[in-house]
């Protein structure tokens with residue numbers, strides 16, 4: 001989501017006459033587009049702000065700005081202003097379209113500008129954007145989140161759910177195809193709530209069906225879907241579509257019902273397992289990945305063991321694993337039974353070890369199998385190899401020529417590791 005916002009910020013800067021540079025000393029403006037979903041992300045920003053202080057001393061006309069989720073937290077703008085007076089521009093997630101006016105204001109008045117809107121406004125369409133090069137383009141289909149999982153800061157910094165009109169999304173995807181993109185990644189905090197707020201109401205499954213019909217689009221992916229809202233119709237639509245990939249990223253967060261309830265996830269372990277079962281019955285070749293948090297307040301050794309058991313029961317293709325972080329303003333930050341750092345560390349190490357073993361075993365099963373690969377580019381570590389992904393989102397490296405980039409080819413898997421597969425074109 002932030003990467004997509006950064007593409008829009010870069011697009012606006014380009015329209016204002018700025019050019020990108022990789023040399024900090026050449027920059028006239030530096031914007032830090034921040035994330036605050038976990039503490040580590042926020043700490044990184046504070047570190048970066050500190051590093052930029054000397055540069056501002058050397059180049060007083062340089063404009064340093066901070067935007068994104070971190071600035072949207074209560075009192076954060078004042079905190080940044082106090083701790084880092086060299087930051088002149090502070091704005092939030094609801095007004096990124098205001099960047100040109102805010103920069104002009106600084107240039108004219110030569111004093112700091114802070115603009116944080118407390119609530120989300122209407123969606124602003126048709127903003128310029130400087131997209132990442134390649135074959136995959138991000139397309140935001142909805143903003144915000146209504147779920148209020150008790151550990152999560154996203155609903156507070158991104159506002160309530162707002163869906164874009166299907167026609168606007170389809171027009172954007174058609175334009176991306178004209179520009180040469182082959183795959184779209186549809187973005188939303190909970191994509192399967194898409195359309196509930198629109199008039200007339202529509203569903204994520206309807207949007208997928210419309211996008212599936214777009215010619216010259218090779219693949220459709222989406223992130224993130226909430227296990228609670230993944231209904232049978234959506235599975236059926238994905239099963240019958242040509243372009244929607246058979247990769248399900250279904251963040252489970254925890255394996256025990258006590259913790260799931262405290263997290264306010266809205267499903268039980270049994271409901272989750274039933275969903276996995278339904279997906280695998282209807283689409284047997286699908287891959288399933290997840291997000292897991294360890295050390296949620298009150299998580300006992302037994303609760304954690306339930307998470308390990310779930311991992312073994314489901315056998316995820318991969319998992320993003322996180323240590324629980326207190327996020328101020330969220331209910332979990334105030335809960336009793338905060339887990340000691342050392343315990344969290346031990347738990348995450350156990351979790352990663354088990355998941356790596358499972359991922360490797362699943363990848364070994366791919367040996368000798370043929371997969372359709374959308375070729376994304378040349379591998380950065382080994383320029384003799386091309387890289388691409390299976391429909392199930394596994395990275396595959398193989399020999400080929402650069403003219404093949406952007407096209408679909410069949411590749412037979414010849415070797416496998418934990419993180420990628422090797423293959424040969426057939």
Ligand code: SAH
Nearest residue numbers: 151152189224251291292322323324325327
């Ligand atoms: N909307 C998505 C996730 C967005 S945040 C969803 O519901 O799945 C991405 C991941 O960060 C979450 O799935 C969760 O695993 C993790 N996360 C969120 N808040 C966290 C916190 N306070 N501490 C640790 N991990 C957190």
Ligand code: SF4
Nearest residue numbers: 145147148149152154
């Ligand atoms: Fe956060 Fe839950 Fe919303 Fe995901 S669904 S963004 S974890 S509140």
